[in-house]
Amino acid sequence: MGRWQPDATGRLQQAALELYAERGYEQTTVAEISERAGLTERTFFRHFADKREVLFRxxxxxxxxxxxxxxxxxxxxxxxxxxxxxxxxxxxxxxxxxxxxxxxxxxxxxxxxxxxxxxxxxxxxxxxxxxxxxxxxxxxxxxxxxxxxxxxxxxxxxxxxxxxxxxxxxxxxxxxxxxxxxxxxxxx
Amino acid sequence: MGRWQPDATGRLQQAALELYAERGYEQTTVAEISERAGLTERTFFRHFADKREVLFRxxxxxxxxxxxxxxxxxxxxxxxxxxxxxxxxxxxxxxxxxxxxxxxxxxxxxxxxxxxxxxxxxxxxxxxxxxxxxxxxxxxxxxxxxxxxxxxxxxxxxxxxxxxxxxxxxxxxxxxxxxxxxxxxxxx
Incomplete structure (x- = not known):
């Protein structure tokens, strides 16, 4: 987890929300969210169980x-x-x-x-x-x-x-x- | 559809409800509901789209x-x-x-x-x-x-x-x- 966690969480949330709004929730993948946030999918899954949790955290x-x-x-x-x-x-x-x-x-x-x-x-x-x-x-x-x-x-x-x-x-x-x-x- | 429809609907609903209460909703199949009602699965699907619709009709x-x-x-x-x-x-x-x-x-x-x-x-x-x-x-x-x-x-x-x-x-x-x-x- 380490020192990057708070920032990574926020960046992933921001990226996810932008993509959901632009392309639709269903159409957005975790790979795309991670890429937009400048992080790996592996990092995404260290912070969120799935793309729905980004919205309900x-x-x-x-x-x-x-x-x-x-x-x-x-x-x-x-x-x-x-x-x-x-x-x-x-x-x-x-x-x-x-x-x-x-x-x-x-x-x-x-x-x-x-x-x-x-x-x-x-x-x-x-x-x-x-x-x-x-x-x-x-x-x-x-x-x-x-x-x-x-x-x-x-x-x-x-x-x-x-x-x-x-x-x-x-x-x-x-x-x-x-x-x-x-x-x-x-x-x- | 014909003259048996109202009775068949009621019998299927009654049979479904009994089975859901006895065995649980997930564990009950359309085949079992139809059998308990003395009707065929084909008849079930003439009256209901699926076993959930029996509860929400x-x-x-x-x-x-x-x-x-x-x-x-x-x-x-x-x-x-x-x-x-x-x-x-x-x-x-x-x-x-x-x-x-x-x-x-x-x-x-x-x-x-x-x-x-x-x-x-x-x-x-x-x-x-x-x-x-x-x-x-x-x-x-x-x-x-x-x-x-x-x-x-x-x-x-x-x-x-x-x-x-x-x-x-x-x-x-x-x-x-x-x-x-x-x-x-x-x-x-």
Missing amino acids: GSEELQQLIVDAVDGAPASATPIEAIAVGLQAAGAIFDPDRRPHSLTRQSVIDANPGLQERELIKLARLAAALADALRRRGVQDPAAGLTAETGIAVFRVAFEHWLRHDSDQHFEDSVREAIAELRTVAAS | GSEELQQLIVDAVDGAPASATPIEAIAVGLQAAGAIFDPDRRPHSLTRQSVIDANPGLQERELIKLARLAAALADALRRRGVQDPAAGLTAETGIAVFRVAFEHWLRHDSDQHFEDSVREAIAELRTVAAS
Whole structure:
């Protein structure tokens, strides 16, 4: 692994994303990604299991970040407030500088049904983890499951809003706005 | 096709579900399903494309039923009320007599990651169709998308509740209760 790892990972991710966007995900080979990054295939496979993992690396960390924040939310927080605290913590990953990367990644995923399925699975896992986190806070079912699933709805809308926004929208604000919208929607 | 079609479809579905529950979905062959139903493989393939379709036949009709009901909801209904009207229409399919079938089907799906993915895709499609239905009612984004995704959360919780309930719980009531729960959750 050694001293080149962080740089190699970043170069491979950048190269992969460029190629997926230019040629399509299916059409891109690991050989081409490695070549564009100026590295060998052998190096690629030291960093990623396959070309799909380049897109989904970080999913576990994202989930852990959100769940840890739910666990750490004040005891006085209601279930939906605890979920909001959790989702806002994702702002540490989705910062404005990351938007171009996230936009390209999303366009690649939107163009490929297999990758879309993978995203759905990721969100279903996050929903299950959020429900467990709420149960640890003493929230009972069906409120735990419903609040977690509703949290995923909020996350999707907030992420989409953050992604499409022109300026330096902060992900935390997108979450706050989506929660406010949820309150309006549910109350009506 | 001819006069035997409805009966053959039902016999094949029943035989497939029994075998999936007994032996596992992966381990069951079309030959075994056909044999248990007292029919030929050729007949199976006149009714179903493959053994997975036995479990997902009806998804399109379910979606259409729900979307039509949203379209037909009173103009005065708020977005979430229109979604509730739509989801309650699914009670025409999820009647108490169907519970044993639905329970077996769910246990088969819960035991198989590939089938779970298929269910996720089905619900993602339903979410997109509900958002479109709301937009046809003049609901703008992000409210349309958020209400549709929230509707899926309500659907999942209502379906799970209906499925696990001991008595003659009506699906319509499960939806009503899940919507009430959503209001509590979102308001807090």
